[in-house]
Amino acid sequence: MSRAAPGPEDRHAQNRGTDSGGTATGCAEAVVTPPRPAGRALAALAALAGLRAPVVWILLAIAFFTSISGKPVDGVLMLIVAVGLAWDAGRRALRHPETGEATARTDRLPGRRRRVVVITLVVAGVVYAGVVGSFSRYSWPATAGIIGLSTGVVLIGWHRPVRARPDGGRLPVAGTLAWIVVLVAGCLWELSSLYLQPSLTTDSYAHPTISTLTDPLLATSPGRMLVLFAWVAFGWYLVDR
Amino acid sequence: MTWHAVTIAGYLLVVAGIVVLQLLATKTRVPVPTFGELLSRAMRSRTGRVGVLVAWAWIGLHFFAR
Numbered sequence: 001m002s003r004a005a006p007g008p009e010d011r012h013a014q015n016r017g018t019d020s021g022g023t024a025t026g027c028a029e030a031v032v033t034p035p036r037p038a039g040r041a042l043a044a045l046a047a048l049a050g051l052r053a054p055v056v057w058i059l060l061a062i063a064f065f066t067s068i069s070g071k072p073v074d075g076v077l078m079l080i081v082a083v084g085l086a087w088d089a090g091r092r093a094l095r096h097p098e099t100g101e102a103t104a105r106t107d108r109l110p111g112r113r114r115r116v117v118v119i120t121l122v123v124a125g126v127v128y129a130g131v132v133g134s135f136s137r138y139s140w141p142a143t144a145g146i147i148g149l150s151t152g153v154v155l156i157g158w159h160r161p162v163r164a165r166p167d168g169g170r171l172p173v174a175g176t177l178a179w180i181v182v183l184v185a186g187c188l189w190e191l192s193s194l195y196l197q198p199s200l201t202t203d204s205y206a207h208p209t210i211s212t213l214t215d216p217l218l219a220t221s222p223g224r225m226l227v228l229f230a231w232v233a234f235g236w237y238l239v240d241r
Numbered sequence: 242m243t244w245h246a247v248t249i250a251g252y253l254l255v256v257a258g259i260v261v262l263q264l265l266a267t268k269t270r271v272p273v274p275t276f277g278e279l280l281s282r283a284m285r286s287r288t289g290r291v292g293v294l295v296a297w298a299w300i301g302l303h304f305f306a307r
Binding site: 053055056058059062066071073074077078081085088089092132137138139140142143145146147149150151153154157158159161165167168171172174175176178179182183185186189193205206207208210211213214218224227228231234235238239241 | 245259276281291300302304
C-alpha cells in the first residue's frame with residue numbers, strides 16, 4: 001500500500017479504537033507508523049533540511065560559477081547533484097535522525113584477488129584514457145565519456161563506502177586548519193585569476209588560470225591521455241577511501 | 242616581475258604548501274594529518290563523500306567536457 005497519499009482507509013485508521021472489522025489491520029498499522037505530512041510538503045521540507053549541509057552550498061556555488069563561466073552542462077550537472085544531495089540528506093534527517101552511515105560494502109580483498117582487481121582496473125583505466133583522450137577536448141564523445149564515468153563513480157559512492165576503514169578518530173586541529181588554509185588559498189588564487197581575465201570566457205596571459213596553463217598539454221592526444229589516466233587513478237583512490 | 246610571473250608563483254606556493262604539509266605528516270612527528278587522512282575524514286559522512294567525488298567529477302568535466 002502506498003504511504004505517500006493516505007486513502008480513506010488510512011485517514012479512518014488514524015481514529016484508533018473507533019473502528020472494527022476491515023479497518024482493524026489499518027488500526028494496527030497506524031499504531032506503529034506515525035502520521036506523515038503529504039508527499040509534496042515532505043519533499044520540500046526534506047530539501048530545506050538538507051540545505052544545512054555545507055557541501056550542498058559549495059556545490060550550488062560551483063554550479064553558479066561554472067554556469068556563468070560558459071559551461072552550462074557542468075553547471076546543470078552540479079545543480080542536479082546539489083539538489084539530490086540536499087533532498088537525500090534532508091529526507092534521512094527527517095525520517096531517521098538517529099540512523100548512522102550505512103556500513104561499507106566489502107572489507108579489503110585478500111592479496112591475490114586484490115592483485116587481479118588492481119591489474120584489471122589499471123588496464124581498464126589505460127583503455128579508457130586512450131579512447132577518451134583520442135577525442136578532442138569539449139567534443140560530444142569526450143563529454144559523454146567523462147559524464148558516464150563521473151556518474152558511475154558518484155553513484156557508487158552515494159550510499160556507502162566501497163570498503164570498511166578504521167575510524168581514524170579526531171584529526172589534529174592545527175594541522176587540519178593548515179591544510180584548509182592551503183587548499184582554500186589555492187581555490188581563491190584560481191578564482192582571482194579567473195576574475196582578472198578580460199572576461200570569464202577569455203584567457204589572460206597576465207592572470208592565467210590552471211585551465212589556461214594546462215592548455216598546451218591538453219592540446220595533444222598523449223597529453224590528454226596522461227591527464228585522463230591520472231584523473232581516473234585519483235577517482236579510484238577516492239572511491240577506495 | 243610581471244603579473245604572469247606573480248600568478249605562476251602563487252600557484253607554485255600553493256603546491257609547495259601541499260608538499261610541505263604532506264612531508265610533515267609522513268616524515269615527522271608534527272601533528273599534521275596526511276592528505277589521505279583528511280580525505281577519509283571528509284568522506285566519512287554521505288554528504289562529504291558525495292561532495293568529494295563530485296569535486297573530482299567536476300575536474301574531469303571542466304577540463305574535457307563541453
